[in-house]
Amino acid sequence: MQPVRRTSLIAQVTEQLRAEIRSGRWAIGSRIPTEPELTELTGTGRNTVREAVQALVHAGMLERRQGSGTYVIAASEVGTALGKYFAGAEERDVLELRKALDTTAAGLAARRRDDTDIENLLRLLAVRNEQNWDHYDAGSVAADVELHRAIVVASHNAVYLEFYDSLLPTIERVIAARAVKQPAGYEEEHTDLVRAVIDGDQERAERAAQCFLGSLIAEYPEH
Known part of the structure; x- marks a missing residue:
């Protein structure tokens, strides 16, 4: 069995986080779990979680707020x-x-x-x-x-x-x-x-x- 490539793992975690938003479990305006909580939720390391979150920030679904956390601002890229x-x-x-x-x-x-x-x-x-x-x-x-x-x-x-x-x-x-x-x-x-x-x-x-x-x-x- 070939090892899971890091880029593929990031994509998988990104989709997992995206699903939480689309389902409404993470509602628009709410703060998402902390980085340690996300690593536990996804079963991956901090770097992977950090990059997955950043991907959704770039997509316009999440927004980082200094000293407060990361918040949901849209349910989809569309x-x-x-x-x-x-x-x-x-x-x-x-x-x-x-x-x-x-x-x-x-x-x-x-x-x-x-x-x-x-x-x-x-x-x-x-x-x-x-x-x-x-x-x-x-x-x-x-x-x-x-x-x-x-x-x-x-x-x-x-x-x-x-x-x-x-x-x-x-x-x-x-x-x-x-x-x-x-x-x-x-x-x-x-x-x-x-x-x-x-x-x-x-x-x-x-x-x-x-x-x-x-x-x-x-x-x-x-x-």
Whole structure:
């Protein structure tokens, strides 16, 4: 039997770590295990683990933070590439894409949401509606984004969620820019959307998402 080549071993460990991210066991925003923990997890040496982690840093899935550790920032290389592409998109273009994505997600969520999704949506809706939308606040934007993402999660479509996650930084940018120019909470519209999803009313959920985002798009001039 030929010995395992070091490059092949690094590739194997890299794929093992990538699988932890793709599966959601290492969620976006979470810190991955320490180097000693990774050597135990993979059964390999520190140098191999270090190079595997570095490969995922180069791929845009992990980020090293000085004095804090290494964190998951993307679920795949595709998500990273899409995120970079969307970064410079026009606000109206992003909202038009969101209208299509959020409308479909709302319909799927109304059909597929489970008890955990319902509990999560009610909690996030309450958090969002408690925000002060009279003035721009990063916490308000985060609460809004988290609620909309939870609807996508409730669609129970992993590919959909990965694509949506790649767009999130751009969505946050657009929401923040709009909040500065024209603060508005749209609490009633978001409540209607969540209630339709919880009630399992697909048509009403799609209509609520479409009308809400359509009203936002109408504020922008045509190209």
